[in-house]
Amino acid sequence: MSITPVQFPSFPTAPTTPTPVAGADAIAPSLTSTNGVSGPSGSGEEFGSMVLDGLDRLEGLNDRADNLAVQAATGKLDNIHDYTIAASEASVATQLTVALRNKAVDAFNEIMRMQV
Structure with missing residues (x-):
């Protein structure tokens, strides 16, 4: 049984x-x-x-996780860890997107409260 390396999405990392x-x-x-x-x-x-x-990219991650979930449910998926990794990637990407959206809405509300 060979082990394939995990491919994570290319999110930018913070420079040191x-x-x-x-x-x-x-x-x-x-x-x-x-x-x-x-x-x-x-x-x-x-x-x-x-x-x-x-x-x-987020939509692609969710689609991949959904496809792997269907394959796992139908028994066509050989390695269940592929699904769990894809689901985790999609979850983290969704959480990041929601956090960015919330920060953008907060910034917009702060700008709207400014006196002109």
Whole structure:
């Protein structure tokens, strides 16, 4: 019986030493527009694509766990540990997504409470 290595999703890990943000020099000049209003230009598209990519990954993890659950229930799954690992990965990814969503909602509510 051979043992296959576990493949975890590629979530970013926290760096041990501070590193400069890639492209920070290119973004900094675009924070002030010609009309004097400050704000990032074009970074909303990048953030939106990151969010959609993360949700697609979460959906893929849940689909894989669901498929393995069906295989385990029907007796077609040889290694039950594949299902338990996939279910754990999907659970952790869902918890992370919910925590990020909660922080985003908290930040939005805090911004809405600011005096203008």
